[in-house]
Each structure stands twice: as structure tokens, then as C-alpha cells.
Amino acid sequence: MSHVIKSTISTVTDRPEKKLNRLMRRFEVGDRVQIDIPDKDDLDHERLHSRHGTIVEIFEDDAGQETGDPRDSHLFSVKIDDDSVEYLRWRDLRPVSDREDS
Incomplete structure (x- = not known):
């Protein structure tokens, strides 16, 4: 299942007080990612798993x-290669290597 939690959302900015949170992020704007939802029972698995x-x-x-995990405080807007946009947490994403992205 996608890890969506109702919460107050704000856009990340470069304010100094956000520096620690930026360090906790695994990804940055412009990064290429692959969606990794290995649980076949997850409702988003068939639709999104392995998409770039x-x-x-x-x-x-x-x-x-x-959740007690500061990494969960980041919600990533990902433009999928078919031009759709999905909102995902860090645990559903992994970096794409140059080899995988060709």
C-alpha cells in the first residue's frame, strides 16, 4: 500500500531552519527515480511498480x-515518463542508474 498519511503539507524551501530536513531527504528535485512497490497486494503495485x-x-x-521516522516528512511529486504525476514517500522510490534509464 502506498504510504499516505493525512497531514499538513508545505513546499520545501531553502529557509535555514529546513537545513536538517533537507539533509534527511534521499532525493532532490531533478533526480531520476524508479518506483519500487514490491508488495503485489499494494493497490498501486500493478499501476506504478518499476515505472520511471x-x-x-x-x-x-x-x-x-x-511515524517516528523523519524521512516520512517528505512527499515527493514525481512526473512519470508518461507525463502523469504521482505523490510518493521515500520508501516507494529508488535512484535510477544511467543503465536502467536508457
């Missing part, structure tokens, strides 16, 4: 406070 895209925006919310 580019991170176009990063939002911050309070999901990390709810």
Missing part, C-alpha cells in the same frame, strides 16, 4: 512525527 520518473517538487509535512 523525475522528482519535480518536494513537500514537507508532519508525517514523520506520526
Whole structure:
């Protein structure tokens, strides 16, 4: 299942108080990613698993406070190669190597 948690969302900016949160992020805007949802029972597995895209925006919310994992406080807007946009957490993404992206 996609890890969506209702929370207050704000766009990540370069304000100094956000520096620690930026360091906790695994991805940045412009990064190429592959969606990795290995659980075949997850509703998004068939539709999204193994698709490639580019991170176009990063939002911050309070999901990390709810889960106890600060990495969950980042919601990544990913433009999929078919031009659709999906909103995903770090655990559903992995970097794409140059070899995989060809």
C-alpha cells in the first residue's frame, strides 16, 4: 500500500531552519527515480511498480512525527515518463542508474 498519511503539507524551501530536513531527504528535485512497490497486494503495485520518473517538487509535512521516522516528512511529486504525476514517500522510490534509464 502506498504510504499516505493525512497531514499538513508545505513546499520545501531553502529557509535555514529546513537545513536538517533537507539533509534527511534521499532525493532532490531533478533526480531520476524508479518506483519500487514490491508488495503485489499494494493497490498501486500493478499501476506504478518499476515505472520511471523525475522528482519535480518536494513537500514537507508532519508525517514523520506520526511515524517516528523523519524521512516520512517528505512527499515527493514525481512526473512519470508518461507525463502523469504521482505523490510518493521515500520508501516507494529508488535512484535510477544511467543503465536502467536508457
